[in-house]
């Protein structure tokens with residue numbers, strides 16, 4: 197996920213991950229927002245013994261930093277400690293992500309930093325495909341334009357645009373205009389909805405906490421489209437939650 201600050205990248209990483217996992221896919225969400233990681237905050241991840249910063253500092257291997265959320269989603273959290281801000285080797289992200297392939301996940305979703313700084317570029321260069329997360333406001337679209345241009349320079353595949361927090365004001369740009377300005381299809385529209393705030397307070401994905409809310413349904417539709425499946429809502433499917441966050445490393449490698 198790439199785009200301007202505060203557009204909904206982390207919310208989208210977490211909820212698209214949750215939705216793909218709802219469809220039975222094996223998903224790892226990696227918090228590559230190194231200076232302000234908050235995938236963990238969105239999912240109520242406690243302070244973990246090994247995180248992405250340790251991996252980038254060369255202290256641990258990435259599979260040691262994979263944790264399983266009670267709903268089945270896997271997460272590689274970042275460190276929220278100030279002392280870890282001095283990352284020794286962010287360029288290690290790309291090779292670390294490649295090592296995740298050994299775990300044979302169906303999807304690895306990488307939550308990137310905002311903007312076009314070194315940190316954001318580093319995440320863009322480490323992935324194969326990009327989803328551009330933006331709001332329907334001119335400043336966000338201008339940033340999205342630059343991100344797409346950069347992705348092209350890096351020869352990355354831009355899957356499409358996810359327009360989030362829509363329906364808040366009547367100054368919003370229309371979907372058609374967004375598509376013509378960005379020359380990319382809008383593949384998902386996630387309305388602004390208070391359920392997202394409630395889910396954040398509950399430290400869980402809205403897909404799990406408010407499965408019938410508009411954003412949850414939109415994220416599930418996006419997940420279904422990405423896996424080439426028709427979306428049929430079935431509220432009888434309950435996400436079974438098991439215990440607490442556990443370390444995948446301890447489960448499989450010890």
Ligand SMILES: Nc1ncnc2c1ncn2[C@@H]1O[C@H](COP(=O)(O)OP(=O)(O)OP(=O)(O)O)[C@@H](O)[C@H]1O
Nearest residue numbers: 200201202203204205206207310361387388389392
């Ligand atoms: N569909 C939505 N409806 C209501 N609020 C939303 C929605 N999507 C995101 N938000 C809220 O917007 C804020 C920013 O979202 P988020 O943290 O996902 O953005 P971000 O792009 O990851 O930000 P950053 O650039 O700081 O990493 C959060 O408070 C989040 O709860």
Ligand SMILES: [Mg+2]
Nearest residue numbers: 205206229234
């Ligand atoms: Mg974020």
